[in-house]
Amino acid sequence: MAGWVLCVTLVLAALAGVEGESRYEKFLRQHVDYPRTSTLAAHRYCETMLARRQVTAQGRPCKPSNTFVHAPAQDLVAACSREPDASGFQSTPTAMGITACRLRGGDTRPPCAYRARQVQHHVRVACRDGLPVHLAGTYAPPQ
C-alpha cells in the first residue's frame, strides 16, 4: 500500500511541471521560497529565483513585480480558513518574511534586473477550494 502511494506521488510529482500544473502549484512556484534560497550573489536573489522558477525566461517580457514569501506553504494555506476582507481576499494572521522584487531598467526585455526589498509583512491571498491561488499583495503589520 505504502509502495503504491509512493508510486502515485512520484508520478504526480513528475507531471507537475509548468505544463499542466494546478493553480495552487503555480502559486507555490511563483511565490513561495522556504527556506529562503541563498544565492551566489546576494544582490541577485530576484534575478536568480525568478529565472529558476521560470517566471523570467528568454522570449518572455520581464515581470514587473513579484513577491516571494519565506514561510512554509501550510502557513499560506492556513490563511484560506480566515475571514475574507471586503475584496474577498484573506490575510495571514502573522507577518512573515517576504522579498518584494521590483523590475528596474529602461524596458521589459530580458535580461531582467530587479531591486529586492526584504520586509516582514502580512500576505493577502485569494483562495479557491481552500488553497491559495493568487497573491493579492502584502502589508506591514499595523502599529
Next chain:
Amino acid sequence: MELDIQCEEMSPSRWAELLTTMKSCKTIRLDDCNLSSSNCEDLSSIINTNPSLTELKLNNNELGDAGVEYLCKGLLMPSCSLQKLWLQNCNLTSASCETLRSVLSAQPSLTELHVGDNRLGTAGVKVLCQGMMNPSCKLQKLQLEYCELTADIVEALNAALQSKPTLKELSLSNNTLGDTAVKQLCRGLVEASCNLELLHLENCGITSDSCRDISTVLSNKSSLMDLSVGDNKIGDSGLALLCQGLMHPNCKIQKLWLWDCDLTSASCKDLSRLISTKETLKEISLIDNNLRDSGMEMLCQALKDPKSKLQELWVRECGLTTACCKVVSSALSTNKHLKVLHMGENKLGDAGVELLCEGLLHPNCNIQSLWLGNCDLTAACCATLATVMTTKQCLTELDLSYNPLEDEGIRKICEALRNPSCNVQQLILYDILWSAEVDDELRALEDSKPEVKIIS
C-alpha cells in the same frame, strides 16, 4: 549546433552526455547550472578541441578563480577561435584578471568579454586594461557592470580606449564612479579613436555636473547610437545640458535610456524638440520620471510632427492619468511610425483607455505592441480593447497585467483572440485573478491557436 541550458543541475551522467554534444557546438550557454571549477577542466578541453566554438556563456555558475584558470588554458591555445565569452556572476575576483589579461593579449578572435557581477575591483580591471592595450587584442564589446569599480579605474580605461579603435560597446553600469570620474571618462572617449556605438552608465553616481561632458561625447562621436544614463540623478538641469549634445547635427543617437533620472515635466520641452527633430531617434525610455500629464502632452505634440521617426516610447510609471489620454489619442491618430507604446503603472483608468482606443483605431496608427499593465483597468474597457484587437491587424502584443479585469473582462479578451482577424500573438496577463473556468478557457485557446502565447 547550439547548446542552450538554463537552471538545470547537472548530474555526472548528464554532464558526460553534454560533453559529447559540446564537441561540435558553435555556441554553448550553460546558465545557472551549478557548474564549478571541476567542470571547467572539461570545458577547457572542449574549447581546445572544438575549432568551431564561437560563443561560450557560463553566467551564474560558481566557477571561481580556479575555474577561470582552467578555462583559460583552453582559451590560450592557438586552435581556439572563441569570439564571445560571458562569465557574469561567476564568483571571480581580481585574481582572475591576470589569466583573463593573457587571453585578451593572445586571442585576436575574442571580440566580446562580459564579466559583470564579479568582484574584480579597480585593481583587477586595471590588469584587464593592460591586456586590452596589446595590439593583438581586437575587443569590440566590454561589459563591466557591478564589478566594484571606483573612480580610480578611469585612467587605465582611458589608456585602453586610446589603444582600441575596435571597441564599439562599453558598459560600466552599477559602479560607483561619480561625476569626476565620468567627466574624465568622457574626455578620454572624445580623444580616443574608437567609434563607440554603445555607452551604458546606469547607476554610476552621475549628476547634472557630468552632463556637459557627456554632451561633448554626443556631439563628437557620430558613431554613438545607444546611450543609457538611467538611474542617475541628473534632473531637469542635467537633461537640458545633455540635449545640447543630443541636438547637435553630429549626433546620430538611436536609443536613449533616461529611466529614473529625476526628470519632471520641465524636461519635456527639450525632449519634445528632440523627438520631433532628431530623425535618427528610434527608442526612448523615460520610465519612472514624474513627467505628469502636462509633460506627456508636450511629448505627444512632438509625436504629431511628421519629422518624428520614433518607434518606441516607454513612459511606464510617469505619473500619468486619464487627463493625458485625449492628447495621446490624438497623437496616435496622426503618427504612423510609433510601434511600441509602454504606458503601464499610470492611473489611466477605463475612461483613459477608451480614449486611447479611439486613436489606436485610426487607420494612420501602426502600433504593434501596447503595454497597459497596472493602469486601474476593469472589465468595463475590455469591449473596446476587444474591438482594437480584432480591427488592428498590426497589433501583435498586448499587456494587461495586474489589472482587475475579472472573468468578465478576460472572457471578452478571449473572444477577441479567437477571432481570425485578430493578430495578437502575445497576450501578457501577469497576476490577474480569474476563475478555474476562465483558466481552462485560456488554455483551450492556446491549444486551438498555437501562434498565440498567453503569458501569466
